Amino acid sequence: MNVDRTALEDLAGWREDGRTGDIVHRSGKFFAIEGLDVRFPGNCVAAWTQPIINQPEVGILGILVKEFDGVLHLLMQAKNEPGNHDGPQLSPTVQATRSNYTRVHHGRPVPYLDHFRDPSGRVLADVRQSEQGAWFYRKRNRNMVVEVTGDVELLDGFCWLTLGQVHELLSVPDLVNMDARTVLACMPFSGRGTSDTFGSDGDGGFRASLIRSCDPAQGGRHGIDEVLSWTTGIRSTVDIHTERIPLNRLRRWHRADGKISHETGRFFDVIGVDVTARGREVGAWSQPMIEPVGMGVIALLVRNIDGVLHALVNARVEPGNSDVVELGPTVQCAPENYDHLPPGARPLFLDEVLAARPGRIRFDTVLSEEGGRFYHARNRYLIVETDEDPALGHPDFRWLTMHQLGELLRHSYYLNVQARSLSACLYSLTSSRVDSAPRLAPIPPH
Structure with missing residues (x-):
């Protein structure tokens, strides 16, 4: 994967809404960068505005599990993402937004998706969970763990690991990605006995x-x-009171040099990237991203x-x-x-x-x-x-x-x-x- 930073106004397939200034995909799918007005009386900061990601669709984060010789194994993927710090990370079997798995991008289908959209195995966990409430507006994903007993074709980039191995790898910096961690947490680990x-x-x-x-x-x-x-x-x-507002109505945020930044230089920036990749559903795309400070x-x-x-x-x-x-x-x-x-x-x-x-x-x-x-x-x-x-x-x-x-x-x-x-x-x-x-x-x- 190659990731090059680019100006927000130069992102292929994205446009700035002429009325609101919101950054939206030409398909109307995936996600948008919008504005949020927050009123929180009694907080150390009682009011502010900020950019926020609005992604109203529910994605699937799923781990397929199977017993080998009486030991439970997890099917994990080595997956690269444009925002990763140091290349591929250990990811769930399936990690896909609705726009991805319904193939809005006209790319290849998501591997192993059918095990989660129409589970034939035993469902061990299936629950909708949120993501970062400071950067996403009411974002949620379906976190799933499905156990299978039959043969599963092992595709390139995937590997069966025991739970103990995955747990041990959690201690390695930047290796087990966030989506894998949230599904691992939802696995039925505690119980009587x-x-x-x-x-x-x-x-x-x-x-x-x-x-x-x-x-x-x-x-x-x-x-x-x-x-x-x-x-x-x-x-x-x-x-607390929140209201979605046009991106061009934010206070103390400025768009310059191809990105959106707070006037203090704190919090985060909204930047653009161009991506080319092998082994993904599509080989190239552009998108906005949040870059924390x-x-x-x-x-x-x-x-x-x-x-x-x-x-x-x-x-x-x-x-x-x-x-x-x-x-x-x-x-x-x-x-x-x-x-x-x-x-x-x-x-x-x-x-x-x-x-x-x-x-x-x-x-x-x-x-x-x-x-x-x-x-x-x-x-x-x-x-x-x-x-x-x-x-x-x-x-x-x-x-x-x-x-x-x-x-x-x-x-x-x-x-x-x-x-x-x-x-x-x-x-x-x-x-x-x-x-x-x-x-x-x-x-x-x-």
């Missing part, structure tokens, strides 16, 4: 508390009904509570969310975007995460975000163990177990995409011994 399936390394160890966290029989700080009520209460009372920090604080590991989640409001609030990681920010704001606006617990002692950091890897829409978007993903409760009494934070996160992931719009990525990373810390088990854990009926 998990402790027996995985064994224990002693009563007080980190791994033992993590495995107990996957077992609903072990309980948690808050009951699942309490968690659902807390989330619904915040969704019902938060005061700086690297973000995405972190979970985790804590052993009565022998069961809990993760500290944040009820997070983002302007592009479909249902106002989703549960995010403890910390989710680009630190330099807060340099110009008062100290009180600095994200809670960011300093605790950045100052963590090496022995308390259980996971620390730079991972890429979705390379089909974001150009070199990378975040430092961390899981940090703590003995304290820094969020004691804070209304927007709760300690949840892994089995509670798994229960929420059976439903749409509860965990945001960053929290789903960290859930997959946290599952990976159960160790590679999952390969010795014929199943991840007892799988509940679909």
